[in-house]
Amino acid sequence: MHPQTLRILALAVALLATVLFFSTQIDGYLSARMFTRITTSAAVILPLAVAQAIVVITRNIDLSVGSIVGVVAYMTGDILGQFPDLPPVLVCVMAMGIGAGLGAINGVLVAWGRVPSIIVTLGTLALLRSFLVEYSDARTITTASLPAWLVDLPQANAFSVFGLDVRVTVVLALASAVVMGLCLSRLRAARRVFAVGSNPDAAVMAGINAGQVVFWSFVLSGALAGLSGFLFLAKFGNITVVAGMGMELKSVAAVVVGGVSVLGGSGSMVGVVIGTLLVDTIDNSLTRWELVSEFWRDALLGFLIMAAVTVDTVMSRQLGRLARKET
Amino acid sequence: MTVLSLQHVSKSFAATAALKDMSLAIEPGEIHAIVGENGAGKSTLIKIMTGVHQPDRGDILVGGAPVVLRGTQDAQSHGIAAIYQEPMVFPDLDVAENIFISNRNEGAVMNWRRMYAQADQIVAQLGVKLDVRRAASGLTLAEQQTVEIARALSLNVKVLIMDEPTASLSAHEVARLLTIARALKAQGVSVIYISHRLDEIFQIADRVTVIRDGSHISTRPIAEVTPDGLVHDMVGRAIDSFAVKTEASPHGAPVLELQGLGRAGVFRGIHATVHAGEVLCFAGLVGARRTDVALAVFGIAPATEGTIRIDGAPVTIRTPAEAMGHQIAYVSEDRRKMGLAMSLPIFANISLASLRKLMGLLGLIDRKAELAMAETYRKQLAIKAADTGVEVGKLSGGNQQKVMLAKWLETKPRILIFDEPTRGIDVGAKAEVHNIIRTLAGQGVAVIVISSDLPEVLALADRVLVMREGTQAGILPIAEATQERVIGLAAGHDIKGAA
Numbered sequence: 001m002h003p004q005t006l007r008i009l010a011l012a013v014a015l016l017a018t019v020l021f022f023s024t025q026i027d028g029y030l031s032a033r034m035f036t037r038i039t040t041s042a043a044v045i046l047p048l049a050v051a052q053a054i055v056v057i058t059r060n061i062d063l064s065v066g067s068i069v070g071v072v073a074y075m076t077g078d079i080l081g082q083f084p085d086l087p088p089v090l091v092c093v094m095a096m097g098i099g100a101g102l103g104a105i106n107g108v109l110v111a112w113g114r115v116p117s118i119i120v121t122l123g124t125l126a127l128l129r130s131f132l133v134e135y136s137d138a139r140t141i142t143t144a145s146l147p148a149w150l151v152d153l154p155q156a157n158a159f160s161v162f163g164l165d166v167r168v169t170v171v172l173a174l175a176s177a178v179v180m181g182l183c184l185s186r187l188r189a190a191r192r193v194f195a196v197g198s199n200p201d202a203a204v205m206a207g208i209n210a211g212q213v214v215f216w217s218f219v220l221s222g223a224l225a226g227l228s229g230f231l232f233l234a235k236f237g238n239i240t241v242v243a244g245m246g247m248e249l250k251s252v253a254a255v256v257v258g259g260v261s262v263l264g265g266s267g268s269m270v271g272v273v274i275g276t277l278l279v280d281t282i283d284n285s286l287t288r289w290e291l292v293s294e295f296w297r298d299a300l301l302g303f304l305i306m307a308a309v310t311v312d313t314v315m316s317r318q319l320g321r322l323a324r325k326e327t
Numbered sequence: 328m329t330v331l332s333l334q335h336v337s338k339s340f341a342a343t344a345a346l347k348d349m350s351l352a353i354e355p356g357e358i359h360a361i362v363g364e365n366g367a368g369k370s371t372l373i374k375i376m377t378g379v380h381q382p383d384r385g386d387i388l389v390g391g392a393p394v395v396l397r398g399t400q401d402a403q404s405h406g407i408a409a410i411y412q413e414p415m416v417f418p419d420l421d422v423a424e425n426i427f428i429s430n431r432n433e434g435a436v437m438n439w440r441r442m443y444a445q446a447d448q449i450v451a452q453l454g455v456k457l458d459v460r461r462a463a464s465g466l467t468l469a470e471q472q473t474v475e476i477a478r479a480l481s482l483n484v485k486v487l488i489m490d491e492p493t494a495s496l497s498a499h500e501v502a503r504l505l506t507i508a509r510a511l512k513a514q515g516v517s518v519i520y521i522s523h524r525l526d527e528i529f530q531i532a533d534r535v536t537v538i539r540d541g542s543h544i545s546t547r548p549i550a551e552v553t554p555d556g557l558v559h560d561m562v563g564r565a566i567d568s569f570a571v572k573t574e575a576s577p578h579g580a581p582v583l584e585l586q587g588l589g590r591a592g593v594f595r596g597i598h599a600t601v602h603a604g605e606v607l608c609f610a611g612l613v614g615a616r617r618t619d620v621a622l623a624v625f626g627i628a629p630a631t632e633g634t635i636r637i638d639g640a641p642v643t644i645r646t647p648a649e650a651m652g653h654q655i656a657y658v659s660e661d662r663r664k665m666g667l668a669m670s671l672p673i674f675a676n677i678s679l680a681s682l683r684k685l686m687g688l689l690g691l692i693d694r695k696a697e698l699a700m701a702e703t704y705r706k707q708l709a710i711k712a713a714d715t716g717v718e719v720g721k722l723s724g725g726n727q728q729k730v731m732l733a734k735w736l737e738t739k740p741r742i743l744i745f746d747e748p749t750r751g752i753d754v755g756a757k758a759e760v761h762n763i764i765r766t767l768a769g770q771g772v773a774v775i776v777i778s779s780d781l782p783e784v785l786a787l788a789d790r791v792l793v794m795r796e797g798t799q800a801g802i803l804p805i806a807e808a809t810q811e812r813v814i815g816l817a818a819g820h821d822i823k824g825a826a
Contacts (some may be wrong), residue, residue: 186437195417195428202415206429206478207400265419 004268007259011274018278022285029285035164040154042280043173044231048247049254049276050180050269051224056255058217059197059264060110060117065225065251067128068102069244072229074132077141077239084147091150095230096223102128103222107215117218125248133241143237153234169231174273176227181269193217197264246298253301254279256308279304328391330355330517331376331407331486336385338371345371347541349385353486358508358518360532360549362525364561364612364781364814368541369521373490376519377409378402390485403429406485408478412494412614414471418464422446425463426477449477452514453507469500476507480516487511488519493527494614494796505531523612525554525818537561554820555811561818562781562810572805575789579603581639582773583655583742585624588633593619594797595632601742601773606764608788609777611817615794617777618660621744624775625657626650637742651680653742656735658728660746660777666731669720673712674701676719677733684737704733708763725756732763743767744775749783761787781810793817 023029048065055062076095080086086094102124109120143151156168184190196203196213203210228247233239258275260267279301287294332352338345346368353359363369374380375387378396386393389405396402416425423446427433446459455473463474472492479487489508493501508518508531522528528535528549535552537544537560544560581600589595594616601607609617623630626644634641637653644650650657659666667676678685678697685700687693701715708729712722719730728748735743745764749757764787768774778784784791791808793800793816800816815821 188433188435188437191420191424191428191437194420194424198417198419199415202417205399205415207398207403208428209400261419265417 004259004266004271008268008270008274011257011259011271011278015274015278015281018281018285022281022289025291026285026288029288032164036167038277038281038284039170040167040235041284042276043167043170044228044235045247045250045254045280046173046273046276047176047224047228047231048251049258049272050177051221051228052248052251052255053258053260053267053269053272054180054184054193054217054224055117055221056252056260056262057193057197057264057267058214059200060214060217061121061252062103062106062218062221062225063118063121063248063252064102064106064124064128065221065228066244066247066249067125067132068099068222068225069229069232069247070239070241071102071128071132071135072098072226073233073236073239073243074136074141074241076230077146077233078136080147080150081141081145088149092227092230095233096226099226099229100219100223103219103225104215106222107218110218111211111215129241129245132243136241138241141233141237141239146233146237150234151237169234172227173231176224177269177273180224184269194265198266249298249301249305250279250283253305253308256305256312259308259312261312262309328355329353329388330390332388333372333375333382334386334388336375336382336387338375338380338383345541346375346382349538349541349543351536351543351546353517353519354534355485355517356512356515357533358512358520358531360520360522360528360535361538362522362528362535362557362561362818363538367538367561369490369538371541372538373409373488373521376402376407376486376488378407400429403482403484406483407488408482408484408486409488409490410472410475410479410492412491414468414475416463416466416471416474419462421460421462422450422457422466422474423459425474426450426459426481429478430481445481446477449480452480452510453477454510455503455507467500469496469503472496472504473507476511480511484516486517486519488521490521491523491614492520493522493524501527523614523818525557525820528557529554554815558811558815558818558820562814572786572788575805576604576606576768578605578789579771582637583624583775584634584636584639585620586634586636588620588623588630588635590619590623590628591631593628594623594794597633597792597794597799599792599799599802601775603741603771603773604768605789606768606774606776606787608784608791609775609794610781610784610791610813611779611794611800613779614796615817616797617794618746619797620794621657621746621775621777624650624742624744625655627657651738654738654740655742655744656680656738656740657744658731658735658746658748660750667719667727670718672716672718673705673710673722673730674698674715676730677701677704677715677737680734681737700737701733704729704736708733709759723752723756725752725760728752728756728760729763732760736767740772742773742775744777746777747779748776749778749780757783781813784808784813785810795819 051065052062072095075098076091106120106124109115110117154169157165158168158171159166192208192213195208196210200210232244254276255272256262257279258271282300283297286292286297329352334350336349337347361369375382378398378401387396394405423443426446426449427442443459450457450459453473453476457470457473492504496504511518520532532549534546534548536546539561579602582603583601585597585599588597597620599607611617622628626646626649629645635644642653674697678700685693685697698715705715710726710729719727748760764774776787785808788805790802790804791813792802793813795817803812
């Protein structure tokens with residue numbers, strides 16, 4: 001079997017095992033309400049994980065996504081407060097546009113300034129957060145200032161299967177993953193994204209403009225973080241200066257758990273979706289599990305990241321050894 | 328009608344002229360070999376032809392029309408591509424994706440089935456068997472090269488440059504690569520074949536060009552060339568800056584003996600003895616694995632076969648610390664990476680390998696003794712710096728070399744290995760380093776010098792050990808070592824009794 005298929009199967013089994021485990025621990029866990037709770041929560045993370053995956057595939061990392069979510073959520077809410085009649089689609093596109101603009105700052109510095117992405121995005125993580133504090137003047141966006149369609153969006157149902165409600169926000173988030181998944185497997189340009197992450201020197205030798213590829217992946221990452229910011233605004237309605245804080249950790253966890261190589265060059269959107277679901281299921285379930293304090297949630301995310309990367313490294317070393325033995 | 332030609336191309340880096348008035352014409356469908364010594368300008372020539380560097384003067388003509396090549400992509404669009412000794416593949420992509428990664432003329436959407444079919448077709452054209460759907464990560468070096476050649480074919484190249492393509496291949500793989508080169512030729516692709524291996528060149532080339540010191544020396548049909556003549560063209564340089572040593576200096580008892588020394592997959596069968604007061608030089612072309620022998624003796628990458636004897640007794644050396652215990656010192660080729668702490672002052676670098684000696688009360692460093700020691704070396708080796716507190720990174724290359732030497736001299740070595748001791752330093756400093764090496768030998772130290780600079784070898788050595796592709800090609804007493812003999816051995820062709 002292809003190693004990638006094997007990994008997806010293993011992830012699916014892990015997800016199933018997690019759900020079964022918590023169903024024995026938490027009363028009323030296997031319910032339609034819990035399904036809605038987890039899927040709508042994962043919907044906010046998913047575009048962010050997709051964004052992170054694209055950047056990580058190019059052998060970079062985007063730590064600023066959480067701050068971009070915060071800035072986009074606040075600015076979009078602020079603009080809606082002044083122009084409540086903007087059409088919903090335009091609002092969504094605008095949120096993604098703001099995100100893309102912020103991503104472009106990262107992109108320029110990484111691709112052409114040749115500054116390591118971990119430093120650039122750590123910088124923008126802090127800078128954007130401070131910008132938000134200054135911009136908001138410590139005020140809060142409240143549902144009262146938002147148009148009704150947006151406030152009602154999280155409760156809007158797209159369709160139901162087996163008595164489980166699938167929300168519009170969930171469909172939107174899944175759509176972003178599906179579209180990006182199709183792009184990554186079908187577009188010729190996407191091959192260059194994988195190529196740059198797989199072997200940057202070879203990419204230059206093969207006549208690929210690596211700087212351009214990296215730049216656009218950061219722009220895309222920003223745009224998807226913008227979508228996440230829009231969904232964040234819809235879900236919570238009340239936006240403070242700490243909005244989206246710490247979400248970069250969740251996005252990195254979802255991506256590495258989902259099997260995207262931290263060394264770049266490989267990863268699939270199916271893996272990212274399951275990884276996101278797994279991370280968010282654990283995160284949401286822990287808050288209801290009486291045995292463990294919810295302050296351990298971050299620790300668990302950290303553990304998941306380390307475990308996923310360790311398993312990955314050990315496995316690829318073993319596979320490498322096997323391959324050498326064969327020849 | 329030439330497919331690619333260079334006309335009077337010159338290229339300099341800083342003050343060094345890498346190419347001087349170079350002219351070269353490649354005919355369609357020919358295999359054109361280019362040979363030259365280390366530093367003859369081959370790499371620069373390739374980089375000019377692939378658009379990595381732009382010439383300072385002169386023209387590049389493709390199909391008779393002058394062009395400017397602004398980069399690899401630009402060169403590719405003019406039908407020129409190169410493959411290198413170390414192939415450049417994408418381990419996470421499959422073979423077919425690797426082949427078509429540079430292809431820009433296809434649509435925006437991938438047609439996987441068609442891509443695999445075309446990849447199969449190109450691989451078949453090359454006459455090799457390769458599953459185009461498998462990931463590139465497990466491919467052998469030879470298979471990775473095949474992928475690169477296939478990539479070039481997919482771009483419809485007219486000229487394919489192969490830079491030392493067989494340097495890391497087994498005999499069987501070499502034969503297959505030569506077959507591929509002939510297949511390319513049969514399809515009208517011109518191959519520029521750069522190799523140190525004269526036997527391959529005589530097997531495959533239609534014409535051969537010799538370059539030396541950045542200049543074009545000769546281009547002749549292979550039928551009109553003999554191996555002797557080729558070697559003669561490669562070295563035919565007058566030695567001016569250094570006197571050639573004609574006679575071995577007197578020396579004492581054997582100190583270091585290497586008996587069948589080897590390291591699996593790297594080098595093997597090295598037999599040599601270095602006596603007290605003797606200078607043994609390791610000569611060979613780049614990639615002959617000379618440094619690996621030094622790394623084995625010094626315990627950085629220990630030997631896996633053979634015996635090392637010191638004063639006649641067999642020893643095992645697994646780590647640099649053990650080597651230093653046997654009073655072996657290794658002055659590395661790479662000053663920056665393995666030799667010096669650039670941000671530390673001179674005295675701290677000199678004392679680094681002998682800190683134990685300077686340890687005083689409570690294990691603290693005796694700073695006064697440390698400075699005194701450094702000062703002695705500053706005077707003795709004429710290190711040009713105001714005092715020993717100057718950061719090593721601020722010194723010139725030659726002075727850095729002296730600091731590194733001082734560090735190892737303080738360990739009082741009986742066996743001293745120099746790896747490219749004068750690379751990248753100016754002529755004056757070079758002569759000083761040579762004098763220091765001679766003085767050390769005069770004091771009874773057994774010296775090994777690894778050098779790619781042939782005049783340097785002939786000026787320093789009592790004996791010359793020539794390596795070729797990880798094996799010992801020969802060992803010559805200085806009286807028998809001529810440039811032709813050494814280069815001939817290094818390239819796999821022994822010229823006996825030639826002038």
